[in-house]
Amino acid sequence: MTIVNWTESGAQRTARWRAENGASAPSVIVVIDDQTSATVALRLARSGSGLLWRGDFHNARQLMRAMDRRIQQRTARAPRGSEPTGLFRANRKDRSQRAALLGRIVIALEPDYTIRLRRAPDVRAACEHVFGQPLVERDDVTGDVMLIPLPELLGFIGAYEWHRKGIEIASLGTRIHPACGVFAPTRNEYLDLVAEAPLPSCVDHPIVFDIGTGTGVLAAILARRGAGEVIATDLNPRAVQCAQENMQRLGLAERVHVVMADLWPEGNRRADLIVCNPPWIPGRPTSALELGIYDPESTVLNRFLDELPDHLTPEGEAWLLLSDLAEHLGLRSRDTLLQRIAAAGLMVTGKRVAAPRHSRATDSGDPLHAARARERTVLWRLSTRCG
Incomplete structure (x- = not known):
């Protein structure tokens, strides 16, 4: 615990200091309020100070937006090349610096997760969703007051609303309820690919492994499609709990078993179908949520491919769901991926391709628009035998 x-x-x-993204506690705290201008706040943030907000809660959000506009205006004036890899790295650096500066605005949470500010929302349920129940015993040193970055608190509020209301999944005909820190299934193209791809013909009711299940959405789709048993794994405890709760809601808990594991379930069992939607961009994540997108040196992808043959039945197949955005950004070539598949003793027996339907694909103001417009999500059908 950092004090x-x-x-x-x-x-x-x-x-106490708490930051879900692992940000270090500020060494200097400056108290600010409604009289503090965005220019002054940004100057203090750039100096490394934490800005403890003591004014109207809604005005804190306005200050953060004003600071953000100034940061983005300065970023827009910086020279940029046209090479995709350089644009990507510059964009990541800009986003990281922007997040660090805005994260300097901090809010004090009382021991029961209330906020003693004018017009402050009731965030108790959202904070319990993230942190668990408030501490019962009061700490004599800190009084259990907690300082957290304002952007994270706003993220908790949004994540809790998604968790409470759920996300409609057309291929399930119902809602999946994500949890804070668990990648939400907001991109429909990979869900549709799994819902529509022909199941392996080796058995009528295949045994399925869903590797890196997240919310459990793919496990649910495959169970509804007739899988005999689905074993869904994830290394994130929040994801495991989230997927288990979703299976209970959907009435699939007896057929979908969610377990905590580093890729593979324990034991020597093999599956007729193994599905994995790994992080698709080689790069370093800056938060727990980004673990679903960024994979340093493609470690997760490469491990999955290398170890896959040991977990498939002789006639089984795997579905690797992977966006090709990394190819358009110059971070990983198609040849590199195919060579890695072949080196693992696997063969491509087919593929299905879907164009993105998310808003970034059509946002011409996005610095990476040229790459995003060309992005496709591919379901690679892999086997240890020739199709």
Whole structure:
């Protein structure tokens, strides 16, 4: 537990620091309020100070937006090349710096997760969803006051609404309820590919492994399509709990078994069908949520391919769901992927392709628009035998 100290109204104050993205606690805390301008706040943030907000809650959001506009205006004036890889890296750097600066605005949560600010929303349920129940016993040092970055708090509120309301999944005809820190199934193209691809013909009711299940949405789709048993794995405890809860809601808990595992379920069982939708961009994630998108040096993808033959039945197949955005960004070539598949002793027996339907694909203002417009999601059918 990291403790932060500051002086406020002539008194020494202490609180716990909590940042889900792993950001370090600020060494200096400056108290700001409705009278603080975005220019002053940004200057303090650039100096490394944490900005403890003590004004109207809605005005804190306005300040954050004003700071963000200034940051993006400065970024837009910076020289940029046209080479995709350089654009991607510059964009990642800009986003990281922007997030760090805006994350300097911090909010104090009381021991029961309330916020003592004017017009503050009730965030208790959202915080319990992320942190668990509030501590019962009061800490004599910090009083259990917690400082968290404002952008994270707003993210918790949005994530909790998604969790509460759920996301409509057309191929299921119902809703999946994501959890905070678990990648939400908002891109329909890969869901449709799994819903429409022909199941392996080796058995009538295949045994399926869903590797890196997240919310469990693919496991649910395959169970509804007639899988005899689905074993869904994930290394994220929140994802495991989220998928288990979704299977209970959908009445699939007896056929879909969600377990915590680093890719593969324990034991020597093999599957007739193995499905994996790994992170698709080689790069370093900056938060837990980005683990679903960024995979340093394609480690997860390469491990999955290398170890796949040991987990398939002789007549079984695997479905690798992978966006080709990395190819258009110059981060991984199609030849590199195919060579890696072949080196693992696997063969491509077919593929299905879907164009993206998310908003970024048509956003001409996105610095990476040229690459995103060409992006396709591919379901690679892999086997240890020749099709």
